[in-house]
Each structure stands twice: as structure tokens, then as C-alpha cells.
Amino acid sequence: MGKETQNMWSYAPALEGTGHLTIQKKYGLFINGEFVKPNSGKYFKSINPANEELIAEFAEANEKDVDLAVKAARTAYDKTWSKMPAKERGKYIYRIARMMQERARELAVAECLDAGKTIREARDIDVPLACNHFFYYAGWADKLNEAFPGKKPKSLGVAGQIIPWNFPILMAAWKIAPALATGNTVVLKAAETTPLTAMILAEIIQESGLPNGVVNIITGAGKTGAALVKHPDVNKIAFTGSTEVGKLIQKSIAGSGKKLTLELGGKSANIIFEDAPLDQAVEGIVNGIFFNQGHVCCAGSRLFVQESVAQKVIEKLKFRLESLIVGNPLDKNTDIGAINSKAQLETIEKYLKIGKEEGAEMFQPKCDLPKKGYYCPPTLFLDVAQSNRISQEEIFGPVLAIQTFRSIDEVIQKANNSPYGLAAGVWTDKGSRIFNLTTQLRAGVVWANTYNKFDPSSPFGGYKESGFGREGGLHGLTAYLKFD
Ligand code: NAI
Ligand code: MG
Numbered sequence: 001m002g003k004e005t006q007n008m009w010s011y012a013p014a015l016e017g018t019g020h021l022t023i024q025k026k027y028g029l030f031i032n033g034e035f036v037k038p039n040s041g042k043y044f045k046s047i048n049p050a051n052e053e054l055i056a057e058f059a060e061a062n063e064k065d066v067d068l069a070v071k072a073a074r075t076a077y078d079k080t081w082s083k084m085p086a087k088e089r090g091k092y093i094y095r096i097a098r099m100m101q102e103r104a105r106e107l108a109v110a111e112c113l114d115a116g117k118t119i120r121e122a123r124d125i126d127v128p129l130a131c132n133h134f135f136y137y138a139g140w141a142d143k144l145n146e147a148f149p150g151k152k153p154k155s156l157g158v159a160g161q162i163i164p165w166n167f168p169i170l171m172a173a174w175k176i177a178p179a180l181a182t183g184n185t186v187v188l189k190a191a192e193t194t195p196l197t198a199m200i201l202a203e204i205i206q207e208s209g210l211p212n213g214v215v216n217i218i219t220g221a222g223k224t225g226a227a228l229v230k231h232p233d234v235n236k237i238a239f240t241g242s243t244e245v246g247k248l249i250q251k252s253i254a255g256s257g258k259k260l261t262l263e264l265g266g267k268s269a270n271i272i273f274e275d276a277p278l279d280q281a282v283e284g285i286v287n288g289i290f291f292n293q294g295h296v297c298c299a300g301s302r303l304f305v306q307e308s309v310a311q312k313v314i315e316k317l318k319f320r321l322e323s324l325i326v327g328n329p330l331d332k333n334t335d336i337g338a339i340n341s342k343a344q345l346e347t348i349e350k351y352l353k354i355g356k357e358e359g360a361e362m363f364q365p366k367c368d369l370p371k372k373g374y375y376c377p378p379t380l381f382l383d384v385a386q387s388n389r390i391s392q393e394e395i396f397g398p399v400l401a402i403q404t405f406r407s408i409d410e411v412i413q414k415a416n417n418s419p420y421g422l423a424a425g426v427w428t429d430k431g432s433r434i435f436n437l438t439t440q441l442r443a444g445v446v447w448a449n450t451y452n453k454f455d456p457s458s459p460f461g462g463y464k465e466s467g468f469g470r471e472g473g474l475h476g477l478t479a480y481l482k483f484d
Helices: 063-081 086-102 104-115 119-140 168-181 196-208 222-230 243-253 278-289 307-322 342-357 408-416 431-440 473-478
Strands: 029-031 034-036 043-048 053-059 153-155 158-162 185-189 215-218 236-240 259-263 269-272 302-306 361-363 379-382 399-405 423-427 445-448 481-483
Touching (some): 029 063, 063 185, 063 215, 063 222, 086 119, 086 196, 104 119, 119 473, 158 222, 168 215, 196 215, 307 379, 342 399, 431 445
Parallel strands (some): 158 185, 158 236, 236 259, 423 445
Antiparallel strands (some): 029 034, 153 481
């Protein structure tokens, strides 16, 4: 497709090569250091959402497979990992981090193909951050007593971890690295539409010489996840995904003594005051909701603009949207790649319809979407009411609901009027206003004059229906420890 017709700017295509990536036709389950066939005998397909082509087939783990994985993790915990000096544990984690770095390009391309996310994002954010999580937590492995002085931190045992499809390799790193650093062993279940990078990570782990069974990686859908949650010999569940499934998990383990952390959905507010640097703010808004197709739990999906600058900001935003390139995720020029799955595209399209029916004004720039694959243009909804579903419910797509405000109290009240509380962004020149808002917004993370910035050393997590527990930083260790 000629970029000329799609967009106000024209760029020559700059496709990332895929020649260096070898994808197997079929992947087994990674249990006890080996790739094994599933007892279920069943495999499922993962496709490339950018062109609907088959990526590979992945094993569907049933209860028996889950049990084998948990048993392997238990044996590794009892016999090897819990007995190993912490410093030695740290060395393995460092080695995994370095090996991931060596295969960074491969991981980035694999993520791009299987998830539909842009190569720019996968290469510059997902993969380096995933490596950095391993590096960061490797450093903590032998310093737990210093991290929690006088509290005698102890590992929990076997951690069952379930991750979603929006940041596949990064979520695997967020889950595995702190669990290993604290001396736990792991059974991780990858998401059904994006299992590829988890299996490449399994190859890396196998090659790293990590003792067998310390990390087991299984694939399958909700049923496999539920079997892992219910397994009696799992000590801790860490889940990232929908609020709906988070609630099911909480119910299913109630009274079992299993420790739980949940990182769920969001409907985060990005708040622009009249004194903000507006061009910078517009970039922040675009980064907050349109990059990564809005598949970000902390996406700035609600925009609140102070009335005096609302028209100006909306004009700038519309102009910026005209220049966003939607299309092939492998093209380095692409800003918005493919929606992760057909089901997710249908959800987003359902909300576009709801928004229009609710009376909001919809704006989409002109763009020719590729004929094959799942795509959604960046979308603004103007004149949105606080009670509209598009401003209350998580859409998980490149869709921004815009409201205006006059006073600071009004915007705090509006921003907090949400069942979620994961993140927020505040754009203003005034430092005291930033501090005022960070204390009053009920959100786990508040970014000031930036958005969607991550670092392994800062904790991340939500309030209310966005879940509980923190990942990242020192806080992320606590989730995998018990104290005397
Ligand atoms: P989901 O919550 O069903 O999937 C997340 C993970 O949980 C996957 O690995 C899935 O296989 C597993 N899972 C599903 N049912 C399970 C169960 N009963 N027990 C244990 N594990 C289970 O999310 P889905 O259906 O892919 O997306 C639905 C909506 O959830 C999205 O539209 C979005 O709004 C939200 N979501 C939020 C994410 C976040 O990062 N907070 C990530 C993905 C989705
Ligand atoms: Mg896929």
C-alpha cells in the first residue's frame, strides 16, 4: 500500500528483516528443563494478527500437564533452588538477562510477529525492559536481608504465574525475575494468542543451565490457567489480565492460603492544565493511548483538558493523528500496529458503536488500513459524558474519550470517578499542583509531564478494580516472600 495515500507524510517502507528468526512448526511444553509433548495431545495455533498467517502450533496443557509442571517446580524447589546460596541464584538470573540481550533482535521480531505490536515498540521498549528486569532482580538475589532488615525474608515455594497478551515477553520477565531472585520456583502460563516469545525464553532458560524445573513454561488458554490456579501445591498466584478473570481467581483460591497479586484493567486519566507545554502534552497523549494499539493496562484512555485550552489541544491532537501511520508492525515507520486478535478488534469495534450511540462525536483520521489482518485507526471521542460507557469501561484499543474541566477539584472528582485506579498523567508547569494531584488521585502510578514510563526499580500496580500488590522495585520482591 502506498503510504502516500494513507497519510499526510510519505515514507519509504523500512521493513525489519525476519531472516534471523527461526520459528519451529510446533512447540511443546517446557517442563523440568525439557520440551515435552502435552498429555492432552492437543495443539492450538497462534497467528500473526497483522496478516492472519500461521506463526506456529503450541501445546495445550491439560490438568495432568499442569500437575507435572507443578511437581517439577516443587522438586526443584525442595532439592535445588531453595538450598542454593543466594549469590549463585543471582548468577543464573544475570546469565538469563545477558542471553536475552544477545537474542534481543530475535525476541523483538518474534514479539512483533506474534502480537502485532510495532517493531519500534518491541525493539525499544518491551525487550530491553524485559532484560532490565532480569538484571535488576539478579542484583537483589543475595541482598534480601539488607532489603528487609531484621525481617528474615523467606521464599514461598512454587509460584503459578499467568500473563496476558499485551506485553508477552515483558510480563514473563516481570513475573519470573522477582520470583527467582527471592528463591521461588515457577510455573508460568503464557497467553494463548502470544506464546512465541515465552517459548524462546524457555529455550534461553534451557541453554542457561538453570537447574531443571526451576522455571517451567506452559501454554494453553483459560482452562489451563484455571488448572494452575486450582493446583493444591502452588503457594502463590500472580496474575495479569482482565478484571473479570482476576475476580474469578480471587474467588477460586479464597481460603486456600495461597498468596495472590492481581494486576488488572484500567481507565487511566491524562489531565492537561492550561499552563502545560501543549505540544509535549499532545505527544504524551499519543504515547499514552495510541502507541501499542492502546493494548496497555495503564493506557491514558481518558483525557481531561482544561476548558480554556481544550479547543487548541483537540486541534493539535487531530493534526497529530493525521500523521500517525497505521499498518505493518514490521515497518519501522509504523506507529500503530495490528490489534492483537480478532476478538479484541470486535470488542473495540463494539465500543466504537456504543460511543456513537451514546452521542459522542467520533473523529478518525483518513487512513487506508491493510486488507488482511486486524487494524483499528486511532479514534477520538469528543463531548463524552462522565456516565458514558466509553468513559467508564476499559476498551483496550486506540480509542480516547475526551472531556473538559474548569477547576482542579472538578477534575480530581472526575478522574477518580472510575472503578479502576491504575495510573494517571498530569501535565502542568506548576510543581505544587503536581504534588497536590499525586496525593489526591486514586491511582497506583501518577506520571508528571510524561506518560507510560517504566523502570524496573519503580513499583507498578493499582487501586480498586485495577488489582492489588506491586510489581517492580523493592515492592515487587515482597510479593514473593514471607516474613517471620
Ligand atoms: P483474560 O483475562 O481472559 O486473559 C489473561 C490471561 O488469563 C491469559 O493467559 C488467559 O489464558 C488467562 N485466563 C483466562 N481465563 C482464566 C481463568 N479462568 N483462570 C486462569 N487464567 C485464565 O483477558 P482477555 O480475554 O485476553 O482480554 C479481555 C479484556 O481484558 C481485554 O479486552 C482487556 O480489557 C483486559 N486485559 C487487561 C490486561 C492487563 O494488562 N491488565 C491484559 C489483557 C487483557
Ligand atoms: Mg499470535
